[in-house]
Amino acid sequence: MTFQNIKGTFDILPDAYTDEGGTRVAPSAEWRYVEDTVRDVMSRYNLDEIRTPILEPTELVARGVGESTDIVQKEMFAFKRGDTNYVLRPEVTAPVVRAFLQHHLEQRGGVQKLFYIGPCFRAEQPQKGRYRQFHQFGVEIMGTDDARADAETIAIMTAVYDALGISDTSLRINTLGRPDRREEYIDAFQDYLEPYADELSETSRRRLERNPLRVLDTKLEHEQAILQDAPKLIDFVSDESRAHYDRVKGLLADLDVPYEEDPYLVRGLDYYTETTFELESEALGAQSALAGGGRYDRLAEVLGSDEPVPAVGFAAGMERLFLALDAADVTLPGARQADVFIAALGEEAERWVFRTTQELRDAGLHVALDLKGRSLKAQMKEANRQNADYTLIIGGNELEAEEATVKDMKSGEQAAVPFKSLVEFLKEERSVEAV
Numbered sequence: 354m355t356f357q358n359i360k361g362t363f364d365i366l367p368d369a370y371t372d373e374g375g376t377r378v379a380p381s382a383e384w385r386y387v388e389d390t391v392r393d394v395m396s397r398y399n400l401d402e403i404r405t406p407i408l409e410p411t412e413l414v415a416r417g418v419g420e421s422t423d424i425v426q427k428e429m430f431a432f433k434r435g436d437t438n439y440v441l442r443p444e445v446t447a448p449v450v451r452a453f454l455q456h457h458l459e460q461r462g463g464v465q466k467l468f469y470i471g472p473c474f475r476a477e478q479p480q481k482g483r484y485r486q487f488h489q490f491g492v493e494i495m496g497t498d499d500a501r502a503d504a505e506t507i508a509i510m511t512a513v514y515d516a517l518g519i520s521d522t523s524l525r526i527n528t529l530g531r532p533d534r535r536e537e538y539i540d541a542f543q544d545y546l547e548p549y550a551d552e553l554s555e556t557s558r559r560r561l562e563r564n565p566l567r568v569l570d571t572k573l574e575h576e577q578a579i580l581q582d583a584p585k586l587i588d589f590v591s592d593e594s595r596a597h598y599d600r601v602k603g604l605l606a607d608l609d610v611p612y613e614e615d616p617y618l619v620r621g622l623d624y625y626t627e628t629t630f631e632l633e634s635e636a637l638g639a640q641s642a643l644a645g646g647g648r649y650d651r652l653a654e655v656l657g658s659d660e661p662v663p664a665v666g667f668a669a670g671m672e673r674l675f676l677a678l679d680a681a682d683v684t685l686p687g688a689r690q691a692d693v694f695i696a697a698l699g700e701e702a703e704r705w706v707f708r709t710t711q712e713l714r715d716a717g718l719h720v721a722l723d724l725k726g727r728s729l730k731a732q733m734k735e736a737n738r739q740n741a742d743y744t745l746i747i748g749g750n751e752l753e754a755e756e757a758t759v760k761d762m763k764s765g766e767q768a769a770v771p772f773k774s775l776v777e778f779l780k781e782e783r784s785v786e787a788v
């Protein structure tokens with residue numbers, strides 16, 4: 354018997370493959386490329402990286418994300434060991450706020466602009482674009498309620514997709530206002546839905562009781578029709594909230610970031626206040642959200658801070674980003690190829706090659722060799738498979754002459770290069786003809 358990976362998780366391999374659901378799983382080099390691009394964008398926007406543990410206290414997530422959310426109700430991978438309740442983090446915002454408070458990051462001065470890349474875990478029903486272990490990159494800008502932070506967060510998010518050549522995205526934005534006005538909205542919303550109570554699904558009826566705003570998230574067409582004339586959050590928020598929202602929209606226009614207002618956009622996590630947003634791609638089908646986020650001015654206090662820490666952020670799913678890359682037919686650079694493959698003939702040559710490989714690697718070259726004692730033919734085949742720029746052939750004659758036979762794999766030309774100038778030759782990538 355052999356083992357299989359757990360459903361809803363997947364391996365990232367040196368080569369691309371197709372999973373059971375027919376989705377292409379990108380090779381590790383493409384993941385690296387995307388991560389490098391994310392880091393590059395983050396650095397342009399002057400963000401610092403933060404890395405928090407995969408394991409967090411369950412209570413942090415329950416309180417931070419919210420007891421009534423789907424995540425806390427049914428999607429946490431949580432367990433108890435000894436006296437501690439652990440959860441595999443389902444998202445990274447609550448952990449980042451925990452770390453901010455625990456290490457007094459406000460003492461670094463100014464606004465804290467943080468980003469992260471890493472795995473998250475949710476016990477959802479796996480399907481295309483939805484996994485139990487998935488990967489997020491995200492940003493949290495902490496310590497400012499300035500509308501520029503909201504606009505910058507959104508600009509960073511869209512900049513990543515732009516940098517990767519994904520253009521068929523649409524951005525929806527909304528404002529939830531402050532929680533103190535939300536009760537009023539919820540009352541109006543519940544009143545509005547009252548006459549339709551019998552037409553609502555089980556899920557929506559349950560949400561109406563526990564977490565009414567989530568009813569707006571329904572995917573059922575007949576419910577969407579009912580909701581078409583539902584009261585809008587924007588009509589209930591304070592003048593300051595409206596002014597903040599107007600500033601965010603103005604700044605997005607200044608940055609040429611296109612958006613659509615969606616007065617019914619609510620998000621699946623409880624901590625949001627004021628601005629919320631979601632980036633979607635038509636190409637993704639049912640799981641259309643590439644990324645989402647918003648402002649969460651109260652979360653620090655919910656997690657025990659005496660002082661408010663106004664903040665805004667987003668997180669993006671990497672798996673969905675790859676689906677969007679595929680849909681846009683974007684080809685990413687593959688793995689770095691070997692500079693040189695060294696083929697050895699005979700035991701003495703093998704020892705020389707093994708030692709010399711080390712020297713070439715110390716000099717910074719990407720060197721491949723055979724670790725199996727195969728024939729020259731098999732080694733040349735391997736050099737081809739590895740797409741090496743050059744192949745060195747070392748046998749008895751070469752050892753005697755202290756010269757390597759060097760084959761330029763593109764032109765097929767061969768030349769003899771003295772052992773002592775090998776590094777120089779390979780580093781300068783001189784063409785074989787020039788020797």
Ligand code: HAM
Pocket residue numbers: 443444445446475477482483484485487488489491492493621622642643644645646647648649665666667668669670671672673
């Ligand atoms: P979220 O909307 O729950 O927000 O997740 C952000 C993104 O993670 C989604 O848009 C989606 O691309 C991806 N994602 C979520 N669940 C899965 C899954 N099961 N499989 C694959 N991808 C998934 C948050 O997590 C917030 N922390 C965002 C935020 C940061 N708000 C403020 N700061």
